[in-house]
Amino acid sequence: MPQPITDIYLPRQARVEQIEIENSQISTFVLAFSDRPYNDAFRYQPGQFMLVSMPHCGEAPISISSTPTRPGSIHLSVRRAGKLTAAMHGLRVGDTIGLRGPYGRPFPMEQLHGKDLLFVAGGIGLAPLRAVINTCLNQRDQFGALTVLYGSRTPSDIAFENDLSQWQKQGVDCRLTVDAPEPGWDGAVGLVTSLLDDVKPELDKSIALICGPPLMFRAVLGKLASMGFSDHQVLTTMERHMKCGVGICRHCHMDGKLACVDGPVFSLAELRRLRIMELEGC
């Protein structure tokens, strides 16, 4: 007899518990499933993503920016980009959304044990890395030195300021840069690659984790290569259009791989084998 098959496409209701406004375009939504036992048992890993439903907007994949070492709620840091994310920016505390997941291959945390980690992010790209950084801080003795290089367009665009100052206090070497300064900014100006000039990672025990727009990504790859990083020492997480999230609909195809199930986290060595836009001309 056929067994009942779980409806993998059915979202569950989650409630907005808190909203952190990161900048004019990015907010972090603190969410909990309305079904409390489900919420308590819910687990995920850094680098995984959720599919978010908003009324009449369909679904969009959003990476989880909270850390699994602090269970009880899920953080989704969302940049206003299209219809669904614009609707999310209209949410208030107490409102409900639909969620399914977690999906995707996470960051290989065990492989990072004992390593110095160099995080390089641009804009909203810090969101998935935030999950890794906070996990490292919650298991501090498992990891070596932590460095965060973060690029924003202008000082007003700097997101995750609370996190950055908190990380700094906890001994993370956080360095910021902006593409264009504003009055009162006395920090670095220039691409995030310029921050790499000032860090001296110990190559034999370092791993770089990158997330940001394609132009930044390519520039950072070039810089890391010139510093001596091998393709196996560079990890990233890819952004793609997705519908099913479970490897069937194929919207997130990447030259034979699917971002939703084979990724979204990849090593650069894995990506080099694929013909993808992010690596064109690299």
Next chain:
Amino acid sequence: MPHAAAVTSSHLLKKDHLKGFLRKLAKEYRLVAPVRNRHGDVLFTVIDDLDAVEIELNEPPQNSLKQFFLPQQEQISTYTITPEGYDFQPTQAIIPPTVYFGVHPCDLSAVLYMDVVFSRQQRDPFYLRRRQGSVLIGINCNSPAPNCFCNATGSGPFLEMGSDLQLTDLGDRFLVEAGRTPGHGLIDRWQGFFAPSTDKDRAAHYQTFLEARGRFSRQVHVEQAIRRLEAGTVPEQVWKDLSLRCQDCGGCAYLCPTCTCFTISDQQLDATSGQRLRSWDACTFAGFTAMAGGHNPVQAKTGAIRQRFIHKLRDDVRLTGRPSCVGCGRCVSICFGGTDIVRFVERACQGSL
């Protein structure tokens, strides 16, 4: 679908007895078979009255079985927005047990491929509910149509496994092979319609197979194209030329029995409710990979065209050991831009044969 392995046995069904057998089946199952409609088209159709239709087993149907397992559009949930919040309700379509009769080897191979797609990574409830309780009765192809090339994709003209019952037209009778448990069950249940087959019948079956194999009018070098894709030796110009000719109509993907890419979208019904729909999509459409805000990681049309062919002829070969093109030739007949898979294979193999 998992079925207990069974030894193949063969029987005879006189053509005079076919309608009687189908009548019995139709009492317990919904019956779907290729029917010639009043416009002259042959289409897989749900048959309500066996006496009112003409079942056509020689001419390949214009549609495949895809629409019966993955409808062009289907509701996958409904949602409501109430003071208590935004909530989803599951959709559970009731699918009657169905006999698909007269399925050509290409379309049968396509269903077996879809079984992998919809259960490999995750079990897709909507597909599997339709597939469970389905009975496939195949018919081997004695006369491949002009665009057919299943001989080059390993999916015809005769199949020895995959269906529940497999028929071969021997003139005044069908040789019926039962390869799987449900097929044996059908023969046991209605054994009055069947007679034992003899060595002579089995010899006629083999003779028919040999003749069918010699009747293909096309020679399509699929294996060669697969090798060139895997080696990365298909010239860039091939993708460029094909993409210039693709009219972005999606006809190939819609007619293709193995194109299963889909999209999910919401349809608002009123201010406080709506339904979530799953619909066919096509990787050749410009918006297939576009992200919110308009950025598209597959920027050129050449990338989309390339995706169509590397998926079928490279990635699925890596995954399942065989291409997911089943050689039915439907895209050849529908594509007015000349961007179909046969044209691709010909271009990809140029200068290498």
